[in-house]
Structures are given as structure tokens and as C-alpha cells.
Amino acid sequence: MKQLIVLLGPTGVGKTELSLNLAEHYRSPVISADSRQFFKGLEIGTAAPTTKQLSQVQHFLVGMLGITDYYSASEFERDALNIIAEQHKIHDVLVATGGSMMYIDALCNGIDDVPTIDEGLRKELYDLYEKEGLEPIRDQLKTIDPDFYNIVDLKNYKRVIHALEVCLMTGKPYSSFRTNTKKQRPFDIVKIGLTRERGQLYERINQRVDEMMEQGLLEEAEQYYPQRHLNSLNTVGYKELFKYLDGEWTLDFAIEKIKQNSRIYSRKQMTWFKRDEDIHWINLSETTDSEALQKIIAIAGS
Template sequence: MQYSTRLPPAIFLMGPTASGKSQIALDIAENFPVEIVSVDSAQVYRHLDIGTAKPDPATLIRAPHHLINLIDPNQNYSAALFRSDALNIMHKITQCNKIPLLVGGTMLYFRALQDGLSILPPADKGLRLKLENMANELGWPAMHQKLEELDQETAARIKPTDSQRIQRALEVCYLTQQPMSEILKTPREADFPYCKISIALIPSDRGQLHLRIAERFEAMLNHGLIDEVRSIRQQFSLNMESPSMRCVGYRQTCLYLDNKINSAELHDMGVAATRQLAKRQLTWLRSIKVDEVKEFDCLTSNLTTQVQQFLHAAIEKHSV
């Protein structure tokens, strides 16, 4: 890695779910002049605590986290909002002569932050309502076929049952009169005034990560995930398509509360969905150029020591 002395450093701590990012971040915060910035599309929601593995109040006192508990479960957030919020927070952190430590598994947010965003039109409520009415009549698989006619490249990446992404892709096609895939290929706004020190926690044994995932989801259920989701649904007007309830664990718990699956199915589906999330996260991490990120085996016994030794050398090299 090459570090520029003209730009302030920012640490990216990335990895799949259950790779131990949160604990490593806390260890770093105790030994380096950093402030933690959450890069998690689920932790932005207030009240989503257990299922998002959000740090508890005692941990937040010990190491404050930025960009968690920003909105209510019935509100929306986006990669564009994250980029703006993160850059503002990072500027304040560096003004205090500290280093932003960005920690999380929402790879879209990391990409938006460092590479910028393509210019897509804002949501159009009237058009969305029209598309929803069409979907109610035809079904989302049929809407997916319409998308395939307009934007074959985007349709190939979206499942026929993924209503949210199908709706957005069709909305962009109709508003711009061109495929969303073409718009996404246009140059993005990419002003990122920081020198990245990127760390990826990658498991050497996928099976061990799967065991961690199962144990973690079981712990969430034991700590009250079902009651948490029940309480959230009592407080806010939500449905299965609400972004907050599409989060891994919450969607499956909603199905359980609606008597569509039993407790054993809730467990199995929650674990399976979390495994799929981890698979997508690892695929994204593997796509990063080798010279742009330092990988560590998240299963090794001396992970904390390895990461901190690397950071000491990287930060010292940056300051030279």
C-alpha cells in the first residue's frame, strides 16, 4: 500500500457478518486516536438493536459510535445520505486530530463513500404507486419480465421476487428513458479526500464462519429478537416491504409473527439468510485489488495483535 502524506488517514475495517469487526474496532479504539463510524445499513434504525448486533449503552459510553440510531423504522435511508453524513462526520473527526475508523459490512456504503455515486433520479411517488398497482395485478415476476425488456443487464442481477429493486429499476427506466445499467456506467462524483488504510477480515474456514453465524442468530433469538420485532411493529406502521423489515433476521421474524413459519423455520431461515449475506460480503471483498487492502484471517487466535501491529506501521508510515 502507498500512503499519501497530503491526505489525512481513514481506516476501513471491513468483513462479513460474524467476523469479529465490532470487537476489533473496540480494541483499536482503546489503543489508537480514532473515532468509530458505523457502516451498517441496519444500525441506522432506532429500535433495531438485537437483530443488528448494535453496541449496547455501556459500549457506546466506552467508545461512541457515529451514524447509528439515525432514523425510525418507518423512514428511509440511502447510500447517498450515508456518503454525505459520513464525509461530514469524518471531517469533524479529523479536525479534532483523530482518525476516522469506519467499521461495518454494508459494502454498498463503503463503495459509495470511496467511489462516489452515479446520478440517478429521485423517487417519484406517483410512478411508484402506478408500478405497485401494476404489480398487484400482474405479480412481481411479470414486472421482472418488463424490466428484462427494458434493461436486460439489470434484470439479470435481480431476482424475480425482489420487488424493491425491480420497482426502482423500472422507475429509473421510465423516468430517464434509458436503462439504469447504462446510467450506472457514467462517471461518478468521487471526491474522497482521505488516504485509506483498508483492512478486511476474511475467514480461512467458511465452515467455522457458518458456525459463528448460527451461534450468533441463536443468541439473538434467546435475547429477545421476537419481542423486539413485535414491539417495533406495534409502534410503527410497517409491512414486509418496509426497508427496516427487509433486514436479515427481521424479515424472517416478521414471517414468524404472521404465523407463516414456525420457530424451527425461523431459526433455519434466519441462519440461511445470514449465510447468504456473508457470501455476498465476501464476494465483494474478494473483488478488491490485493494491493488496496490488507487481509487478516478473522479466525486466528491473535487477530487483535496482528491488526494493531499493522496499524501502528501503517499510521507511522503515513505520518512520515
């Protein structure tokens, strides 16, 4: 049976370097499951693989979208499975890595078949969101699909808007499409979770933000400031610097908020991943990358 090793974990834990070492061991490409790295031009803010790393190991699903492009977890599932099918003709073992919870879930377990949304409807709802905020959209969702309204994160505008899109597009509640049935894959999946002691992880996150600023994150944010309303830019790093560019925050305060929000996101990632009993955890605070690599190879049994 062909195999897919999925390397996951919180932001800043060290997935990129270990994924490169793992890919080199198996002579495999790396398939990205990081939703922030799909977009071209956001290399610094998304900590995308460097030019050197991209030349070191072939990567798929990195920098393949423009910042105005829409891309869903279901589209990712389709594209990733097509790549895996082609690459498994050449390689027995493939490596995927990322920290985007929904996209890892879509890759490993599948995602419910939700209808394609009309672009006109999507634009209409996002225009409403820009003008009046999320409240009127939440109100509509509550009326049409109270079941999903009661379980969705009501602050996550992308999920709320998407649910309402499906309701309006199909005339059926979004919850009726959510079967949560795990799909079978024609390959074995080995999930490896990377973690670190919290203090060390937070120190790495803080240091990485400082390095991003040195590499030109502010200039990258300035470049996209006129397009700051785009969904692709609604992410940690850019949102805070847009506040600085709006004149609401000082630069020092914005940088501290990037660090704080990155730490908060890392906790959310760990909360999500720890619900999955199939993940084999490796604490990088207690082992070297070389030792971790050998552990992964042993767990994978290949």
C-alpha cells in the same frame, strides 16, 4: 494526508469489538457503514452496538432513522463524507466499519449521481410490488432498460424498483447514469478485511443467533409485525420470524432459517469483498484481536 481505516468483513466475524479497540487506539469515533444499523429500534436483530459500546466510543450513523424512513447509498455517501470532513478537523485517523457491500463501495469509491426520486412515484411502485409482486416491475424495466435488466439481480426487489424509479422519473435508462467512475477522496483509505475459517465463522453466526433470541429478538419482531412490509424490516432475522408469526413455520424452523440465511449472506459478502484487490486481509482464526490490532496499525503506518 488524513486517513480513513475501513474495517470490513462478513457478518459475525468480529468487526464490532475490533473497531472499538481501533477507535480507542486512535481516539477516533466509529462511522457505521452497516445499512441495517441505521434504523432505530432494531438493535437486537441488527446486532447494533450496545449502550455500553456507544458510551465507550462515539458512533455516527447508528440508529438515526425511523423504520419508515427511506435511505439510499447515495444519501449515505453524502452524510458519511460530511462527517468525515468535520471529524478530520479534529482527528488525523478515523475508523469506519460495516459489512454492507454497496455502502462500503459508496464510501470508498463513490456512487453515480442518480436523480432524487419523487416520493409519490416510489409509493406507487412499492404498492404495485405489494399487490402484484415483482414480475410487472421487472417487465417494465426490461422494456425501458434492457441493458440494466440483463445485469441486475432480478430477485433483489430494491434494486429493480430503484432502477425503474429512475427510468420513469427521468425518461432515460437507469444504465445511462451508471458511469462506474471512481471518485477521488481528500483522504487516504486503508481497507482492512477480517475473515475466519469457515467452520469457525459459521459457529459464531449460529451462536450469535441463539444469543439474539435470548436477548429478545422474537419480542422485537412481534413489536414490528404490523409493519412487516417495510423495506427496513426486509432483512434476515425479521423475515424468518414473521413467517413464524404468520403461522407458516414453527419457531425452531424459523431460528434454523435465520442461521442458514445468515451463513448464506456471509458467503455473498466474502464473494463481493474478494473482488477488491485493495483490501488487506487478516484471518482472526490465526491471530488474537490484540495481534490483529497491531497488524492494522502497522498496515496503516500511523
